[in-house]
Amino acid sequence: MTDHRASRPHNPAPRRPGGPGAGRGQDRDGRGGRAPRAGRPPSDPARQAAYEAIAATHRDDAYANLVLPQILRDMRLGGRDAAFATELTYGTLRATGTLDAIIAAAAGREVARIDPPARDALRLGAYQLLHTRVPAHAAVNSTVDLVRAVAPGAAGFANAVMREIAGTDLDAWLTRLAPDYEADPVAHLALVHQHPAWIVRAFSEALGGDLAETARLLVEDNQPPPVHLCARPGLIDPAELADEVGGAPGAFSPYAVYLPGGAPGDVLALAEGRAHVQDEGSQLVASALVAAEVEGEDSRWLDLCAGPGGKAGLLGAFAAQRGARVTAVEVAEHRARLVERSVANLPVTVHAMDGRLVGDDPRLPAGGFDRVLVDAPCTGLGSLRRRPEARWRRRPSDLPPLTRLQRELLGAALRAVRPGGVVAYVTCSPHTVETQVTVTEAARRSDLGVDFVDARTLLPAGMPGLGSGPTVQLWPHRHGTDAMFLAALRRTS
Template sequence: MDARSGHRVDPARWVAFQTISAVHRDDGYANLVLPKLLTEHHVHGLDAAFATELAYGTLRQSGSLDAVIAAAADRGVERIDPPTRDALRLGAYQLLHTRVATHAATNTTVDLVRTVAPGAIGFANAVMRRIGRQDWPAWLDELGPDDVGLRYAHPPWVVRAFRDALDKKSELEDLLVADNTPAPVHLCARPGRITAADLAAETGGTVGPYGAYAVHLAEGSPGDHPAVKRGLAHVQDEGSQLVATALADAPVDGPDSRWLDLCAGPGGKSALLGSLAALRDARVTAVEVAPHRARLVEHAVRGLPVDVVCEDGREFEDDPFDRVLVDAPCTGLGALRRRPEARWRRQPNDLPPLTRLQRELLLAALRLVRPGGIVAYVTCSPHINETRMTVNETIRRFDGGIEQVDARPLMENVTDSGDGPAVQLWPHRHGTDAMFLSLLKRA
């Protein structure tokens, strides 16, 4: 037992509770908060795995858990004080989505409330008992059997966005399930430094199905691998590798030595482009507006022919480039597997400022590429406002000829990536984040 947990709560649940609270109270990120808390509270091995499952699962499911808690408490969750609410979420998750026995889930939740909100012990006890009277399928039947957002814990606006973006509407539930499955770690074997086959042999991973540089890891902490420490490889979703490689491989007319990454932080795609540039006598300029993220890019591209510039990409000026990447800031709805809290934190009103910025950055990229050169517009969101609509609207606003290049042949092994010319990858279909890629050639 941990002294700071008031002697009553086991360390794994205490760390999970503190993580959930930090995410809700301080707008924290679970993937940053949790590792620190695990170390601070000396939680290792199976306990650490249990704490991670509880924290990530509770955060991922929180909208659906709230619906159950509200029904059991007979009041909206906004009327429950935050520490009790987070303890109930953690308790409800254990009751409805884990094998933890009902009495253990209830007793540990009451103990937690005794520590963090002693005035609410009776209330928490009663709510937990009501929740535990039936299992999750029965709650679903009671609260909304046809509500896929409730069933798979996605806000309605995100479900609508996915339905709009999917070319095969029947795959919606597969996509929602994939979002609730933790993403495996992918490594990128930096071209010219190590092959994917050698990296797979060294790490015990497997070569990815699509990209020439991708290795999938079954488990373990990727930063600990010697190849990553020695700068031969970096952590990067295979979908991100595919879109960066497609830009590097797209045919351009004329010279091919000046490449630009207009939204570079934290530097994964700059590192891959820089590795490819090194093999082709090209050089990459990596622009990033946020100083701390520009420093991350500098770290990621050490030893590669990449110049980092900390500046607003919309105002960046230079001689024309042959290839330009706009990996635009976006809602990140295509990477919900990786960020358990993201789906509930993002709001529909995040879209207008983001799409405005995306259009301005893409417009800047079209001005910075030379005639005959190519721009890759990329998002890790499939929301059509951020993908097709941004591309179409920006082409319309750009004063000059733009040809949309079919990106599908540049991802040879990838099937089922849409009707073209853009490519849309999907977690449930390709096992990657839902990356979008549109290739635009200046006439």
């Protein structure tokens, strides 16, 4: 049997800011915990905040990046407590599948048979035991107290399960539970690296079956992502933005700045609309559309799936420099409003409508645009670092309706662009069905003349790991970006 440790580097347990024992952190005595809205103040606010965020993601299909900040504000948590709650929330959600396997083994029953409140509390407790330096007694006691508050009849059960988990370290649990690597490498990597097997398989296929590189991708996928800022061209120089936030220039995008820490909402340039938060990969694929050559007029641009507005904001800044105008389309009304806020004072017109209506709506005339961006709805498998719960929420059954929509949107984009114009098709997913298959099928089914543009030529010179073209797949472990896919097509007739 191949040792699972050969497929993943040793990562020391994460430490809270300020070192051991700083604030009310990992050396706390573990007392406290309450049910959401139980009517009494939490004696352990960081763990309570984490529990409420985790419970909301499973109970309400909420997104942690949306609910946790609100919970922290409501509980007035900041500093070390907020950092600890964030670590617990994102770490527990990221590791849910593997934690469930360990909890099931320790409990002698499937996690589906455990009452959901107790199950979420056990996940939070198991994460503390296996992935942090929280003392075992604190993790056990705080979890039992939390279960006593949210599922009183399960407190004894929780105590027994937590003590069973505490008796074995993470490496030993993985050695015991992970399938043999030689017999089933995908299942082995899935358990060890905290991803569903179908996603591991999809990543491996996109990487040409290279399991060693797949393991490196999975390791990187489990790291908390940095915050990337985009300096809007013509509105702020990237060096000025880097100086303002104390950050560093991006590795590839000339507009990227890496935020070293703190809340992006505190950055003045963001409040003034001179910059916005955007993954460097998203900056690169949006910039690629503008870098492509078009024949003739170049003043009418279209963002066919614009919400929530990051790429529309970058395109709008480019358009202002070039005397062009952007039409931004977003089918969801609330997301269209987000786009409007993102593009304020830029030459962008926002319409809340279905982007597939090209030619049927006078606002989207067939052949009426010189450049078109299709940032298509997708599974989001390329941004699992930022949405830790998404890996366990997505299913293979999500693919057929999404790929059908992607083909329809790309077909609409090809109708919208004039002959000689360019379409950029983008997804935040490396799944080949959403990338290569969708592009190939849409081009094949179109009765318009379409040629591929080598997307590698539209990205900064010298970028490594771009493959053989004509499409490009970016990767967290190769480029430090989300796993963005880019295809560029020119309409010829």
